[in-house]
Amino acid sequence: MTPKGFVASGLDEWLAYQASLHPRAIDLGLERLREVLARLCWRRPEVPIITVAGTNGKGSVVATCAAILTAADYRVGTFTSPHLRDYRERIQIGNRSVLASELVAAFERIEAARGDVGLTFFEYNTLAALLVLEQARLDAWILEVGMGGRLDAVNVVDPDVAVVVSIGFDHQEFLGSTLEAIGREKAGIFRAGKPAVLGSDSMPPVVAATAQQLGAVLERLGTEFSHSREPADVGAPSDLEVPGRWHYRGPRWDLPQLPAPALRGETQYDNAATAIAAVEALVLDRPISAAAIARGLAAVRLVARFQVIVDAAGRAPTWILDVAHNPAAARVLAGNLRALPTRGRTFAVCGILSDKDAAGIVSELMHSIDAWSFVSLPGERGGSGAALAARVAPALGEPSTVFDGVAAACAAARAAAHADDRIVVFGSFHTVGPALDWLEESGILMPEPRGDERTAA
Numbered sequence: 025m026t027p028k029g030f031v032a033s034g035l036d037e038w039l040a041y042q043a044s045l046h047p048r049a050i051d052l053g054l055e056r057l058r059e060v061l062a063r064l065c066w067r068r069p070e071v072p073i074i075t076v077a078g079t080n081g082k083g084s085v086v087a088t089c090a091a092i093l094t095a096a097d098y099r100v101g102t103f104t105s106p107h108l109r110d111y112r113e114r115i116q117i118g119n120r121s122v123l124a125s126e127l128v129a130a131f132e133r134i135e136a137a138r139g140d141v142g143l144t145f146f147e148y149n150t151l152a153a154l155l156v157l158e159q160a161r162l163d164a165w166i167l168e169v170g171m172g173g174r175l176d177a178v179n180v181v182d183p184d185v186a187v188v189v190s191i192g193f194d195h196q197e198f199l200g201s202t203l204e205a206i207g208r209e210k211a212g213i214f215r216a217g218k219p220a221v222l223g224s225d226s227m228p229p230v231v232a233a234t235a236q237q238l239g240a241v242l243e244r245l246g247t248e249f250s251h252s253r254e255p256a257d258v259g260a261p262s263d264l265e266v267p268g269r270w271h272y273r274g275p276r277w278d279l280p281q282l283p284a285p286a287l288r289g290e291t292q293y294d295n296a297a298t299a300i301a302a303v304e305a306l307v308l309d310r311p312i313s314a315a316a317i318a319r320g321l322a323a324v325r326l327v328a329r330f331q332v333i334v335d336a337a338g339r340a341p342t343w344i345l346d347v348a349h350n351p352a353a354a355r356v357l358a359g360n361l362r363a364l365p366t367r368g369r370t371f372a373v374c375g376i377l378s379d380k381d382a383a384g385i386v387s388e389l390m391h392s393i394d395a396w397s398f399v400s401l402p403g404e405r406g407g408s409g410a411a412l413a414a415r416v417a418p419a420l421g422e423p424s425t426v427f428d429g430v431a432a433a434c435a436a437a438r439a440a441a442h443a444d445d446r447i448v449v450f451g452s453f454h455t456v457g458p459a460l461d462w463l464e465e466s467g468i469l470m471p472e473p474r475g476d477e478r479t480a481a
Contacts, residue, residue: 035111039145060141060143060151064133073181074164076168076186076302077187078188078189078210079206079210084295084329086168087102087326089166091321092320093320094119095317098163100164101115101116102115102167103178117160146177172198173209192352192353197379207227208231214235214238219302220241222242223294223295252271270284274301282321284321286321330345343449345450346360347451349451357448358389368441368445371446372397372447374386374412375399375412379405395440397425397433398410398425399427408428409426434449435462
């Protein structure tokens with residue numbers, strides 16, 4: 025069934041239609057979701073569900089939880105957002121992306137049930153994810169909150185374990201202007217009697233206080249669970265490239281000699297420990313071995329989270345991709361760059377949405393970058409590279425170049441860089457996604473599997 029006056033000829037048409045259903049792109053609240061789910065007669069499946077919120081680190085924790093459960097022979101589904109290049113990235117079933125045909129079938133069910141309920145694009149996305157994951161008959165679900173927590177569409181589902189990875193400044197116009205207000209919103213995913221995992225030892229006190237008021241079971245990094253480094257193997261370097269093994273200690277699990285997380289960067293140890301704590305807190309049908317956890321840590325992959333692309337022959341510059349789009353994430357990126365030094369210069373290709381703290385992001389990275397290029401981004405929240413350069417000029421205090429597109433900026437950076445230089449592409453998903461396309465088209469990066477169906481039919 026299709027909406028009146030609308031002819032569905034493929035997934036792209038459905039997505040364009042969904043973007044027109046609500047006058048606001050973001051309208052937090054759960055009542056519309058609950059109404060449509062009731063009309064669909066949807067009931068939460070009896071499977072373990074982990075919900076993950078936080079300002080930064082959500083994607084890493086989701087990916088690590090999924091990798092560990094998969095290594096233990098659980099069939100896992102995940103829902104994340106936004107996507108880099110293909111909408112179908114948002115819903116993963118086992119080791120594949122959702123098919124266009126599965127999405128369209130879910131969209132048709134939603135459209136038949138919603139009546140006059142005006143859903144936002146993300147609400148439609150969330151409903152489709154719930155239907156698709158239910159149809160797949162999985163062993164476990166992992167759901168990533170889109171924004172905040174308490175009023176985010178994902179919070180319509182009661183989790184068995186709720187995770188808040190970190191608290192920082194982002195989306196203040198919706199979540200509040202203080203860390204306490206933001207933390208209170210994110211803590212809204214906790215449930216009475218269920219584990220509440222806190223993935224940072226520097227959370228605003230309101231997060232733990234909210235969990236306790238709700239009657240959740242606190243699992244805090246640095247208190248109920250912790251991690252520490254262990255000496256590297258004799259003769260092995262102990263830098264970021266080949267870090268030493270590490271030790272996880274939790275309420276039930278004691279796991280020495282774990283391999284380093286496959287995701288790069290110092291913060292990934294906190295994220296990996298947080299993911300292990302979340303899985304540890306689940307009630308599962310069969311135990312998870314230390315060997316499965318180690319396999320999961322070694323196998324986890326996540327595009328554009330300090331993703332380093334090195335020319336094996338040493339004849340071309342190194343590329344680093346990171347979706348750092350707020351000051352806290354930029355601070356982590358700067359730390360990762362310092363821990364991975366280069367003999368040459370560091371070029372930046374940067375694109376930041378107009379509603380983000382661009383000056384704050386640039387301030388965190390200004391001492392790590394030698395040459396800046398700012399790019400235009402599409403859409404209502406985008407803007408020109410020139411406007412972005414003007415926004416950050418007082419903080420940057422040095423000349424920069426501007427480009428109308430990501431591809432042009434990447435090509436210029438490659439032309440200017442030498443073999444011992446590096447090029448850091450960061451900021452919005454709308455920056456890094458097109459950069460990935462350009463890197464593949466240029467033969468610098470091997471193409472990622474994109475599924476067995478195109479986005480458009």
